[in-house]
Amino acid sequence: MVFKLKILLYYFGFLLQKKNLRDRNRLLKLRNKRLKRFWRILKRSDYYRFLLKTNTPLHSFPVMNKVTFMEHFDQINTAGIKKSEAMKLALEAEETRDFSPILNGITIGMSSGTSGNKSLFLVNENDRAKWVAAVLNRVLGISLRKRKVAFFLRANSNLYNSVRSMLLEFRFFDLLRPVNTNLILLEEFNPEILVAQPSMLKEIARAKQKGEINLSLKKIISVAEILEPDDKTFFQSVFNIKIDEAYQCTEGFLASSCEHGTLHFNEDFLIIDKKYIDQEQKRFHPVITDLLRVTQPVINYELDDVIIEKKYCPCGNACMAIEQIEGRSDDILRFTDSSGKEVQVFPDFIRRAVITASDNISFYTITQVNSHTLKCFLEQDNHQVGKNIREKVEKNLRSLFSKLSIEGIMFEFINNNSLDRGTKLRRIKNEYSTSN
Ligand SMILES: [Zn+2]
Incomplete structure (x- = not known):
């Protein structure tokens, strides 16, 4: 009481x-x-x-x-x-x-x-x-x-x-x-x-x-x-x-x-x-x-x-x-630009590049896995998105990176997103570098 x-x-x-x-x-x-x-x-x-x-x-x-x-x-x-x-x-x-x-x-x-x-x-x-x-x-x-x-x-x-x-x-x-x-x-x-x-x-x-x-x-x-x-x-x-x-x-x-x-x-x-x-x-x-x-x-x-x-x-x-x-x-993506300088890309820029590619994207995750590769998962109503949406997302991201003088980024589109139940969802994450 x-x-x-x-x-x-x-x-x-x-x-x-x-x-x-x-x-x-x-x-x-x-x-x-x-x-x-x-x-x-x-x-x-x-x-x-x-x-x-x-x-x-x-x-x-x-x-x-x-x-x-x-x-x-x-x-x-x-x-x-x-x-x-x-x-x-x-x-x-x-x-x-x-x-x-x-x-x-x-x-x-x-x-x-x-x-x-x-x-x-x-x-x-x-x-x-x-x-x-x-x-x-x-x-x-x-x-x-x-x-x-x-x-x-x-x-x-x-x-x-x-x-x-x-x-x-x-x-x-x-x-x-x-x-x-x-x-x-x-x-x-x-x-x-x-x-x-x-x-x-x-x-x-x-x-x-x-x-x-x-x-x-x-x-x-x-x-x-x-x-x-x-x-x-x-x-x-x-x-x-x-x-x-x-x-x-x-x-x-x-x-x-x-x-x-x-x-x-x-x-x-x-x-x-x-x-x-x-x-x-x-x-x-x-x-x-x-x-x-x-x-x-x-x-x-x-x-x-x-x-x-x-x-x-x-x-x-x-x-x-x-x-x-x-x-x-550590969700901030980090790349090296053409002059060799480290560039931080804040999650919000990635998010915008993805969602403005198509209104049909209902779920996505973008993960930096090494110095130059992004693993991308895109979904439309519980199904994988079509090739044209993937291409649009890639195009948007490439145009963002080129503005930041980041070149040579590889995109790996995956078909499954394995999120362990009970873990927090982070849509944009950096699994490669966590230094500040
Ligand atoms: Zn208020």
Whole structure:
């Protein structure tokens, strides 16, 4: 009961603060208040304590990434939990698919990430209550009627279970189950709210289009993978509702979409520094500090994601808006131009070259497999595309490359796209070079 009360308290806290999100100065004032509270808790972290003593400003704290964050796991967390014991418990839970690893009252979550290296996250009851309250406030919304939520996930966690039994009935759909089984179970459950990644939404949308599944959805929230604009349009036309988005990762609840469909960072509790990765200062890696998480402080953590900022959204939210999440830094294709210089080709350019080739392309993946070869998979309504579409895609890509003085690229068109169930779909990826 205490836990539910906490959720309610935090929920009303977010609700009351909502008006402050519309004015940049008030937003920053609110965040400073949260930062002061965060500062006090940080004293419990062996890793950060000495930095506090020397009055080091937050932006000068060490920049973390997945590797360093795991390396200093034991010292960073404020709960005295050792990485070895947390990892053991998380792996056991993954193995048995019994998702309830709790150690000294702390929930342990594990994310394999898309590159296969596992990272652990720790949340205590307060962290969880705040997370649930934020998700209820920004994504699910609250209603006095009990609503059913279908949640497609690679692995369940107590973090997600905690939403259950509020005014929501949550059901977890395991992505490792065959798609058809999940579709049957989904129809049986008949949810009002569907939370899933675009690759799963695509399966559901196709089944609906063919009349194989009947659903009465009121809300769809796209998570975990990048929602491509053309997919968003497709889903909206099939389901006939607006598609919402939540940008959430192991490191925190980062952003959610407003009524105009724009993702806004949760800047009232996130401090976001932009580390630009291109000369035009258009694309950046967010370096985040999450003021809500106290068990495992996330400070100056550089995410791999490549973000393009949106300068204006008519909704009036003063939090930074996102034009596009372009994928991760290792999704950027890298070639050598005719003068021998390395050239980065951002996923968005590849995407445009592909989708503008034909309206009939319903699915594609483009993978760089070596310094000069792209493996391409193109699909039209579950079938391979014809030769003319392949040629158009190749022509578009060649013209893009020639503008960048990249020559001699080979195209290998493949007939099968083997995506392991449960892994995240990355349409454009670089399997060859991941250097920055
Ligand atoms: Zn907006």
